[in-house]
Amino acid sequence: MDLKEELGKTIRGEVSDDEAARAAYAHDASLFEIRPQAVVAPKGVEDVRNLVAFASAHAQEGVSLTARSAGTDMSGAAIGDSIIVDFSKHFGRIEEVGAGYAVTEPGVYYRDFEKETLKTGQLLPTYPASREICTVGGMAANNSGGEKSLRYGKTADFVEGLKAVLSDGKEYALGPLDKTALEGKMAQEDFEGGIYRETYRLIEDHYDAIRAAKPDVSKNSAGYALWDVWDRKTFDLTKLFVGSQGTLGLITSIRYRLIRPEAHSKLLVIFLRDMGRLPEIINAVLARAPESFESYDDHTLKFAIRYFRDILRQMKGENLFSFAWQFLPEAGMLLSGGFPKQVLLAEFTGASEAAVDAKIRSAMDALAPLKLNMRATRTEAEARKYWVVRRESFNLLRKHFKKLRTAPFIDDFCVKPEQLPKFLPELYAILDRYHLRLTLVGHMGDANFHIIPLMDLGDPKTPDIIRSLSKEVYDLVFRYGGSMTGEHNDGLVRGPYLERMYGKEIYGLFRKVKAIFDPAGIFNPHKKAEATTEYAMAHLKKA
Ligand SMILES: Cc1cc2nc3c(=O)[nH]c(=O)nc-3n(C[C@H](O)[C@H](O)[C@H](O)COP(=O)(O)OP(=O)(O)OC[C@H]3O[C@@H](n4cnc5c(N)ncnc54)[C@H](O)[C@@H]3O)c2cc1C
Numbered sequence: 001m002d003l004k005e006e007l008g009k010t011i012r013g014e015v016s017d018d019e020a021a022r023a024a025y026a027h028d029a030s031l032f033e034i035r036p037q038a039v040v041a042p043k044g045v046e047d048v049r050n051l052v053a054f055a056s057a058h059a060q061e062g063v064s065l066t067a068r069s070a071g072t073d074m075s076g077a078a079i080g081d082s083i084i085v086d087f088s089k090h091f092g093r094i095e096e097v098g099a100g101y102a103v104t105e106p107g108v109y110y111r112d113f114e115k116e117t118l119k120t121g122q123l124l125p126t127y128p129a130s131r132e133i134c135t136v137g138g139m140a141a142n143n144s145g146g147e148k149s150l151r152y153g154k155t156a157d158f159v160e161g162l163k164a165v166l167s168d169g170k171e172y173a174l175g176p177l178d179k180t181a182l183e184g185k186m187a188q189e190d191f192e193g194g195i196y197r198e199t200y201r202l203i204e205d206h207y208d209a210i211r212a213a214k215p216d217v218s219k220n221s222a223g224y225a226l227w228d229v230w231d232r233k234t235f236d237l238t239k240l241f242v243g244s245q246g247t248l249g250l251i252t253s254i255r256y257r258l259i260r261p262e263a264h265s266k267l268l269v270i271f272l273r274d275m276g277r278l279p280e281i282i283n284a285v286l287a288r289a290p291e292s293f294e295s296y297d298d299h300t301l302k303f304a305i306r307y308f309r310d311i312l313r314q315m316k317g318e319n320l321f322s323f324a325w326q327f328l329p330e331a332g333m334l335l336s337g338g339f340p341k342q343v344l345l346a347e348f349t350g351a352s353e354a355a356v357d358a359k360i361r362s363a364m365d366a367l368a369p370l371k372l373n374m375r376a377t378r379t380e381a382e383a384r385k386y387w388v389v390r391r392e393s394f395n396l397l398r399k400h401f402k403k404l405r406t407a408p409f410i411d412d413f414c415v416k417p418e419q420l421p422k423f424l425p426e427l428y429a430i431l432d433r434y435h436l437r438l439t440l441v442g443h444m445g446d447a448n449f450h451i452i453p454l455m456d457l458g459d460p461k462t463p464d465i466i467r468s469l470s471k472e473v474y475d476l477v478f479r480y481g482g483s484m485t486g487e488h489n490d491g492l493v494r495g496p497y498l499e500r501m502y503g504k505e506i507y508g509l510f511r512k513v514k515a516i517f518d519p520a521g522i523f524n525p526h527k528k529a530e531a532t533t534e535y536a537m538a539h540l541k542k543a
Pocket of ligand 1: 028029066067068069070071072073074077078087106127128129130133134135136137138139140141142143144145146147244245246247249250251252391394395487488524
């Protein structure tokens with residue numbers, strides 16, 4: 001079959017199979033590389049439906065569909081070996097912004113979405129650190145989270161409904177149903193009725209085990225969120241779809257709940273030299289209900305000082321001189337040898353500046369006995385500097401090391417903040433044995449950490465290091481009852497650990513979910529519950 005020709009007859013949107021397109025879509029922001037056969041950009045829902053029908057008809061020949069929006073996925077879930085379906089080209093319309101909600105197509109960049117919602121004084125507060133480069137569709141498919149998740153939760157908490165094309169090639173609206181509406185759906189003698197009946201049966205038959213399997217942490221993107229679908233009052237398939245990484249169907253529209261952000265905010269910045277004081281600091285800060293509580297380590301700060309022109313580029317409107325001036329305190333610490341091990345950013349918000357100041361004063365008073373080096377930001381530009389360093393750390397690393405590559409594979413685990421005093425020393429003991437160059441940034445308030453080592457992917461020892469370090473770190477996380485991914489999701493890189501994290505029974509249910517929605521295996525194969533270490537390692541980037 002001439003795939004390009006067949007696809008050209010199937011959809012109105014663009015189809016390419018030239019080397020340049022295949023190479024451009026062979027990567028996302030992960031460690032992996034997979035060259036697709038073709039890349040398509042559907043123009044409208046009919047194209048998406050036709051693509052699904054085409055893939056179903058040719059599933060036996062290995063045809064599958066991997067959805068892609070902005071391609072910033074760090075788990076390897078936005079790449080595939082058959083057809084890449086690019087939603088960023090023609091699914092970029094915000095359909096409506098209303099009071100408390102917005103309806104949008106999945107290919108809208110978050111930065112553009114936010115501009116529109118802020119015009120009405122509203123915000124989708126679950127944006128990730130990649131907010132300038134990712135889309136709202138990728139956020140839903142990954143169940144992304146970010147700096148404000150501490151207060152507001154993750155993307156799943158904001159999806160009120162969505163539309164998706166399922167494996168029968170039809171578009172369906174998914175959303176919360178009460179018992180009567182659920183019974184109506186289950187009585188349908190069609191594909192949709194079957195999906196509802198089988199999912200309902202699966203959950204009812206394992207109800208207690210499923211509820212017990214929900215990780216006891218504030219953030220989790222691992223597996224399929226079966227525990228949130230049915231509480232015997234409301235049945236909501238969006239909970240399963242959000243975070244499913246395009247493995248159950250293709251999202252064509254999302255209705256997001258929006259919030260009204262507080263008018264004022266300031267940062268309390270704590271330069272921490274002694275990690276032993278962390279528990280007391282976390283307790284004191286969390287007790288004052290910050291909107292976010294983030295951190296980055298000494299390596300990140302050193303990179304930021306070294307490459308501060310890159311940071312400046314993100315600081316729209318700031319001039320070089322005044323910006324360099326703002327880094328003086330940090331540069332001074334570097335020279336005097338009093339460099340912090342971690343920089344903690346606690347953001348306090350309120351309806352007035354006085355209310356914010358009062359919260360910051362209260363936190364500083366509580367922390368005073370610990371004799372910490374800390375300061376409250378005075379201006380927005382000053383606060384922005386810290387945010388840009390926090391958000392840009394991964395990008396800085398990706399850009400500036402030619403031989404060494406950023407290697408996200410232990411990039412997103414989550415435990416409970418109160419476990420950190422015991423957990424962190426055990427984690428560092430593992431990391432120290434590997435002597436890797438790495439940065440550690442994180443959502444301190446959620447105990448959700450992003451560790452990014454820099455590695456030489458051409459070194460034959462690298463795959464073994466990735467395998468054994470992943471196993472050691474994830475075993476530690478699982479011993480603490482944590483999740484291996486708070487927000488970045490499973491993809492190729494963590495899918496193989498799902499059985500270890502959840503056990504045989506729940507892992508088996510994840511595989512059944514996949515079989516219910518996608519019996520022919522046309523949606524994003526080899527990801528999440530279908531992932532294997534062998535497949536992942538065979539597709540590691542070579543350099
Ligand atoms: C510098 C950097 C920082 C990051 N920080 C964070 C962070 O703080 N928090 C966080 O959660 N993530 C973070 N990420 C990961 C990533 O940016 C987010 O998960 C983001 O939401 C993905 O959006 P995207 O548009 O790039 O999606 P893509 O990478 O295109 O896709 C992501 C997943 O969604 C699926 N998908 C895309 N579109 C659809 C669709 N229409 N229907 C069905 N499935 C679809 C894809 O198949 C894939 O599985 C970061 C990445 C980078 C590079």
